[in-house]
Amino acid sequence: MDAVEDGQSYTVTRDGREIGELVPLRRRRRFVSRTEFAAMSRxxxxxxxxRLRAEQEAVLDGDLDDPYAR
Incomplete structure (x- = not known):
């Protein structure tokens, strides 16, 4: 498990037949700096x-039922 935590991947076999993989989880960053966000936005x-509103209107029913009115 230490090796997996450090980035190593393993193939799991049964009777010489591959049945799965043991791989590290991809960790997602939770913070993006203002500078990085600005660069991505450009x-x-x-x-x-x-256009988004027009597409929504075309697809969605404007008369939504109240789910609590039974």
């Missing part, structure tokens, strides 16, 4: 709020 595609 290269992101544009966002059209009006």
């Amino acid at each position: 290269t992101s595609p544009g966002f059209d709020l009006e």
